[in-house]
Amino acid sequence: MALVSFNFSVPSDTISISSAFSPSSSVLRRRQCVRYPRTSFPSPLQFPLKISCAAASAVSTDSSPLAAKTEVKKDFLHINDFDKDTILNMLDRAIEVKALIKSGDRTFQPFKGKTMAMIFAKPSMRTRVSFETGFSLLGGHAIYLGPDDIQMGKREETRDVARVLSRYNDIIMARVFAHQDILDLAKYSTVPVVNGLTDYNHPCQIMADALTIIEHIGRLEGTKVVYVGDGNNIVHSWLLLAAVVPFHFVCACPKGFEPDEKTVEKARQAGISKIEITNDPKEAVRGADVVYSDVWASMGQKEEAAYRRQVFKGFQVDRTLMEIAGSNAYFMHCLPAERGVEVTDEVIEAPNSIVFPQAENRLHAQNAIMLYVLAACASVCCYQPPDCHLMSLDQF
Numbered sequence: 001m002a003l004v005s006f007n008f009s010v011p012s013d014t015i016s017i018s019s020a021f022s023p024s025s026s027v028l029r030r031r032q033c034v035r036y037p038r039t040s041f042p043s044p045l046q047f048p049l050k051i052s053c054a055a056a057s058a059v060s061t062d063s064s065p066l067a068a069k070t071e072v073k074k075d076f077l078h079i080n081d082f083d084k085d086t087i088l089n090m091l092d093r094a095i096e097v098k099a100l101i102k103s104g105d106r107t108f109q110p111f112k113g114k115t116m117a118m119i120f121a122k123p124s125m126r127t128r129v130s131f132e133t134g135f136s137l138l139g140g141h142a143i144y145l146g147p148d149d150i151q152m153g154k155r156e157e158t159r160d161v162a163r164v165l166s167r168y169n170d171i172i173m174a175r176v177f178a179h180q181d182i183l184d185l186a187k188y189s190t191v192p193v194v195n196g197l198t199d200y201n202h203p204c205q206i207m208a209d210a211l212t213i214i215e216h217i218g219r220l221e222g223t224k225v226v227y228v229g230d231g232n233n234i235v236h237s238w239l240l241l242a243a244v245v246p247f248h249f250v251c252a253c254p255k256g257f258e259p260d261e262k263t264v265e266k267a268r269q270a271g272i273s274k275i276e277i278t279n280d281p282k283e284a285v286r287g288a289d290v291v292y293s294d295v296w297a298s299m300g301q302k303e304e305a306a307y308r309r310q311v312f313k314g315f316q317v318d319r320t321l322m323e324i325a326g327s328n329a330y331f332m333h334c335l336p337a338e339r340g341v342e343v344t345d346e347v348i349e350a351p352n353s354i355v356f357p358q359a360e361n362r363l364h365a366q367n368a369i370m371l372y373v374l375a376a377c378a379s380v381c382c383y384q385p386p387d388c389h390l391m392s393l394d395q396f
Contacts, residue, residue, distance in 0.1 A: 111140030231259030242273035
């Protein structure tokens, strides 16, 4: 492909434009912020327009999938890929954009004209609806690609899927089984990739959890979060957050169901948070600000469900466990919940349960993540509602 420049010439009594735009041009980056007076362009324009095209130079023949990337691409794959200030700024943006949406104001449309491909190897109500609705509320269009639409890694290689979807869309979100799939998507994609869940981690969920804790407790730093159950991908994401933001994280799980040792060590070596892994849930929850639970058998482990119910006896979050935690402790669950298994109906419906605000915050946290990776606050700067402090990307 050759670099092509266009020179347009129109009779002088109408308009004259002679420009060569580059991708880094400030005019191009801020094109949506320009508002011309109606009188600047007589209607209709006089035709014909004289257009000349010149091939300036050939692009490198390097066939590497990364060769065409001219600037750093931002993906959201692991929470600890970012520093503390960036994470907290994203959460601040989530709070501001949430308030704007809740007010009924629909004039902030940073994703207008953008499309998002949503890859679902694993089905999910919350992930699909929160991403699709959030992207739509801010002006974008999301495309759902279910397990049978792509069959990534079977019908078509992940690297090919990444490169094709990059040419159709502005951003890719994927909810997959193998963590390597999300890494490969990010490696070969030329647009931002957001991790909607893998068997290893679930960073969007933990960002929503952190947002919920800030809203209800007033802070994330210095809180005690106690997870009771299987040392799964939710625990891994909490550990990776604890490697960036200081708080006390405890995982209480049966022997043999502890989280990944390397991830635990990574969180401890960061030296930021207090990390505890224990097999005693009653001792773990004492003094907790948050008691957190998840299903004992995740998707892909359902054949182990009966066995796990035996092993996890004593790890159910019930009224007795919450009383040990204390009257100020909140209950959280990433959903879906198996009521009567890992948590009782009484606990999930109690006044100190914040499960459903937590679920809602998936939408708002993810909007902030997408604003960050798309640099929407930097490139779409026209709308600034009163008292809105939406930052440009440079300020993250």
